[in-house]
Amino acid sequence: MTESSPQPELSVIVPFYNEEDNIVRMHAAIIGALEPLGTSFEMVFVDDGSRDRTLERAIDLARSDSRVRVVKFRRNYGQTPAMAAGIEQAHGKVLVTMDGDLQNDPADIGHFLAKIEEGNDIVVGWRHNRQDKLVSRKIPSRIANWLIGRVTGVPIKDNGCSLKAYRAALIKQIPLYSEMHRFIPAMASIAGPRIAEIKVRHHARQFGKSKYGLSRIYKVLLDLMVIKTVASFTSRPLLWFTLLALPLLLLGLFAIGYSLAGWLEAPGPLPLPIAGSGVILFVGGLIMVCSGVLGELIYKLGDLREHQFARLTQKVRSADRG
Amino acid sequence: MDSPATMLGPEVSVIVPVGERQADAVRLHAEYKASLDSLGRDYEIIYVLDGPRREYSDALHGLIERGERITVVSLTRQFGEATALMAGFEHSSGRVIVTLPAYHQIVGDGIGKLVAALGDCDIAVGRRWPRAGSVLERMRRGLFHRLLGWITGVRLNDLGCGARAFSRRVLEEIQLYGDQHRFLAVLAERQGFVVHEVDVAQSKDDRFTGLYGPRDYARGLLDIFTVFFLVRFTKKPLRFFGMVGLTIFGIGSLLVVWLIAEKLLLGQGLAGRPALLLSTLLVVLGLQLFALGLLGELIIFTHARAIKDYQIERVIQFSRPSSQDRAVR
Numbered sequence: 001m002t003e004s005s006p007q008p009e010l011s012v013i014v015p016f017y018n019e020e021d022n023i024v025r026m027h028a029a030i031i032g033a034l035e036p037l038g039t040s041f042e043m044v045f046v047d048d049g050s051r052d053r054t055l056e057r058a059i060d061l062a063r064s065d066s067r068v069r070v071v072k073f074r075r076n077y078g079q080t081p082a083m084a085a086g087i088e089q090a091h092g093k094v095l096v097t098m099d100g101d102l103q104n105d106p107a108d109i110g111h112f113l114a115k116i117e118e119g120n121d122i123v124v125g126w127r128h129n130r131q132d133k134l135v136s137r138k139i140p141s142r143i144a145n146w147l148i149g150r151v152t153g154v155p156i157k158d159n160g161c162s163l164k165a166y167r168a169a170l171i172k173q174i175p176l177y178s179e180m181h182r183f184i185p186a187m188a189s190i191a192g193p194r195i196a197e198i199k200v201r202h203h204a205r206q207f208g209k210s211k212y213g214l215s216r217i218y219k220v221l222l223d224l225m226v227i228k229t230v231a232s233f234t235s236r237p238l239l240w241f242t243l244l245a246l247p248l249l250l251l252g253l254f255a256i257g258y259s260l261a262g263w264l265e266a267p268g269p270l271p272l273p274i275a276g277s278g279v280i281l282f283v284g285g286l287i288m289v290c291s292g293v294l295g296e297l298i299y300k301l302g303d304l305r306e307h308q309f310a311r312l313t314q315k316v317r318s319a320d321r322g
Numbered sequence: 323m324d325s326p327a328t329m330l331g332p333e334v335s336v337i338v339p340v341g342e343r344q345a346d347a348v349r350l351h352a353e354y355k356a357s358l359d360s361l362g363r364d365y366e367i368i369y370v371l372d373g374p375r376r377e378y379s380d381a382l383h384g385l386i387e388r389g390e391r392i393t394v395v396s397l398t399r400q401f402g403e404a405t406a407l408m409a410g411f412e413h414s415s416g417r418v419i420v421t422l423p424a425y426h427q428i429v430g431d432g433i434g435k436l437v438a439a440l441g442d443c444d445i446a447v448g449r450r451w452p453r454a455g456s457v458l459e460r461m462r463r464g465l466f467h468r469l470l471g472w473i474t475g476v477r478l479n480d481l482g483c484g485a486r487a488f489s490r491r492v493l494e495e496i497q498l499y500g501d502q503h504r505f506l507a508v509l510a511e512r513q514g515f516v517v518h519e520v521d522v523a524q525s526k527d528d529r530f531t532g533l534y535g536p537r538d539y540a541r542g543l544l545d546i547f548t549v550f551f552l553v554r555f556t557k558k559p560l561r562f563f564g565m566v567g568l569t570i571f572g573i574g575s576l577l578v579v580w581l582i583a584e585k586l587l588l589g590q591g592l593a594g595r596p597a598l599l600l601s602t603l604l605v606v607l608g609l610q611l612f613a614l615g616l617l618g619e620l621i622i623f624t625h626a627r628a629i630k631d632y633q634i635e636r637v638i639q640f641s642r643p644s645s646q647d648r649a650v651r
Contacts, residue, residue, distance in 0.1 A: 059638055072636050082632075272599070273592065291617055295617055301624075302624020302625055303624065
């Protein structure tokens with residue numbers, strides 16, 4: 001790809017799915033918010049396989065504004081792939097992601113930039129006066145956020161808020177897949193970033209209709225289990241699997257020892273159920289440790305390297321201070 | 323790509339994988355050639371011999387000696403039709419790829435219909451219609467495809483039809499192996515390609531007269547199982563292993579709790595309970611399945627950048643005054 005302009009300071013990434021009413025307003029709102037700041041910026045609009053006129057509107061915008069880049073998906077993939085594609089295609093030094101439904105206010109972007117300049121790597125929005133239904137949206141979300149904070153150790157009040165800002169060098173290294181956009185801060189914690197959270201405005205939907213429901217809670221719970229394992233133990237799978245196997249091994253040894261002790265006291269046939277259970281537990285534990293060894297192999301052959309993250313944060317920091 | 327002639331290349335590449343089932347090469351070639359000629363487009367025909375097929379190979383060389391323009395690709399051993407297709411694809415240069423079975427399955431003029439259908443879709447798959455077969459046979463087929471549609475969300479009616487036409491991009495993005503050629507349309511649809519089913523007339527020689535044995539049913543089930551995993555869980559292994567593992571673990575733990583409660587409340591010694599063996603076995607197996615799921619997640623996570631779960635069709639940006647698409651793809 002030929003680079004026509006120098007690297008902009010800021011990329012605003014907005015995924016759109018059937019938002020023909022909102023995309024033009026969004027564009028105007030972003031320009032209205034960013035032009036007074038005086039930084040160079042670009043907009044990456046991701047069309048997530050919309051079936052209405054969103055794409056045509058986006059191309060019209062791109063035709064009149066060279067700062068707009070439109071990324072077209074062949075079909076609807078969902079929010080995480082849309083965000084990931086936007087991040088992949090953005091050239092800015094700082095990336096801001098937001099929803100295409102006008103519920104986030106581009107006027108807040110300035111605060112995010114200020115926080116990034118303070119030295120944070122990730123700035124997360126918090127919709128403190130959320131304009132959504134209480135029972136179906138707010139309460140499940142509060143429980144989920146509490147749980148995510150507990151499990152991942154990254155306490156954030158509002159993981160669901162799409163308005164976030166990242167240092168590009170950091171976020172481009174974080175693998176985003178499945179429905180991980182809700183966990184980007186937790187995923188990013190493998191790189192040890194500095195995370196700040198600021199309050200943002202939140203508007204009720206004006207046009208179009210909301211695309212989420214209660215059904216996603218179940219998926220969030222499963223993803224949470226995945227995130228815990230990959231984010232905290234990827235680089236040392238053997239340790240993680242040994243930890244899992246430890247209770248099995250100990251219990252197995254205990255049962256074997258118990259039955260042997262009984263046999264020493266009164267020699268005779270070993271009590272099969274207890275001795276057998278002991279052997280099963282112990283061998284099961286051993287197999288799990290072996291899985292850990294396999295895990296080490298997988299990690300070694302994978303394309304993810306922890307030292308990449310280490311080097312990366314150092315570079316970011318020194319560039320900042322310098 | 324050294325001479326201009328090969329750089330231009332033919333417009334349509336026809337790939338014929340030759341496997342176990344095959345018809346007389348000369349007659350088949352003549353039939354395909356007649357209908358391809360009537361397309362009025364420049365084309366090439368590539369035969370891929372899946373394994374040593376001496377007779378067929380001799381027949382093809384006979385055709386070459388008679389001046390037919392065909393390419394023959396031979397594989398060292400039998401790899402399966404999907405691999406044969408990929409091998410043929412590597413040797414092809416057409417913008418449009420057409421796959422045809424090595425036996426009389428469809429009437430020749432179906433090819434033209436398939437290629438014409440590409441105008442408003444990325445991949446056109448043949449559906450033999452009207453189709454011969456008994457009531458039982460039709461029911462079996464209907465059940466299979468309905469089940470598959472329910473699992474994958476892609477409703478197709480004739481996966482067994484080897485006649486397909488698609489744009490080159492489809493196989494550039496989808497790596498087939500084993501038996502997956504049958505699911506090309508399903509996998510393509512999951513990648514966001516537009517799939518159309520086109521009715522083509524069934525050849526008279528395609529009549530199946532025997533009865534399907536248990537082996538065919540088992541194979542059908544296995545196919546569904548394969549696609550189920552390919553589509554649902556290849557990116558989320560823990561969702562599958564975790565579900566199965568936790569269920570087994572749960573049953574095992576309930577048993578253990580019950581046994582312990584009986585010992586504590588009723589004083590029934592654990593040493594005399596063979597059920598203890600069963601329950602520990604279930605607990606350990608459940609945990610191990612879960613651990614397998616974690617291993618799977620680890621594989622996905624460490625390769626997440628190589629296995630993208632989206633495809634960008636194109637990137638559109640206009641540089642200042644001109645109105646040129648700066649398309650990446």
